[in-house]
Amino acid sequence: MAGDRAGAVGSEIWTIPNILSMLRLALVPVFLVFIVQGDYIVSLIVLIVASLTDLLDGYLARRLDQVTRLGQLLDPAADRLYIFAALLGLAAQGLVPWWIVVVIVARDIFLLALGVVLANHGYGPLPVHQLGKVATFALFFGLPVIMLGLAFPVVAVVSQPVGWAITLWGAFLYWWAGIIYAIETVRVIRIPRVADESRSDTLGQGG
Structure with a gap:
């Protein structure tokens, strides 16, 4: 039961929070492509969507007692990849x-x-x-x-x-x-x- 494992870190993969984290990771190359193309409005929209999924998966992980080891790895990885993508895209254009x-x-x-x-x-x-x-x-x-x-x-x-x-x-x-x-x-x-x-x-x- 969820109550029995409250506060525990699980080993599940296909949880709702993890799927949202995977979606956020999948949007990284999309984000990078739009930056390189100079379409900053769409890039910001993609980043806003990614940020909202970040907030949502964190909330759901706690609410549904679905904090997992995979989720703990995916979240910081996604944050770093978006930072790197923004840096690389802007640097490639000399900005x-x-x-x-x-x-x-x-x-x-x-x-x-x-x-x-x-x-x-x-x-x-x-x-x-x-x-x-x-x-x-x-x-x-x-x-x-x-x-x-x-x-x-x-x-x-x-x-x-x-x-x-x-x-x-x-x-x-x-x-x-x-x-x-x-x-x-x-x-x-x-x-x-x-x-x-x-x-x-x-x-x-x-x-």
């Missing part, structure tokens, strides 16, 4: 510099490397830090605000500086969160070593 694409992508490669280090020490991924969530939200919000000025030039005088301010702040927080993850990774993988050293010291004193 944002390529260095900011490199900065954002490099941070996720950095986290991937940390994940490999953790796995090699027998640990799973670290819990998502609140700062990382804020950074992702800032990027997810800032880039569409930049696109808003491209879609509707009349608001560009306001949306462009605001969008860039939020995006650059998000990039800074993105890396700040990455450094926190790195520090936490070092702390976690040192725990067994510290425990072994303490045990060795105790045995040595006993001898």
Whole structure:
């Protein structure tokens, strides 16, 4: 029964929230194509639809007790893919510099490397830090605000500086969160070593 598993993380695949997440992922290439073509109004519409499905699948997952491991993977993956798609599409047209694409992508490669280090020490991924969530939200919000000025030039005088301010702040927080993850990774993988050293010291004193 749903009540018996309230708060539990399931292993189901074909749940309503997961299907909505899959739909959101399927819209990523559509979003990218319209950006590359310079159709920013349609791009924003696709992004709004994707954002609404994001809110809806989160609500339904909690309401229907259908929080799953797959859903926990799909949600952040979709957010990152939309950020990458917006960055790549805008950079391909020379509307944002390529260095900011490199900065954002490099941070996720950095986290991937940390994940490999953790796995090699027998640990799973670290819990998502609140700062990382804020950074992702800032990027997810800032880039569409930049696109808003491209879609509707009349608001560009306001949306462009605001969008860039939020995006650059998000990039800074993105890396700040990455450094926190790195520090936490070092702390976690040192725990067994510290425990072994303490045990060795105790045995040595006993001898």
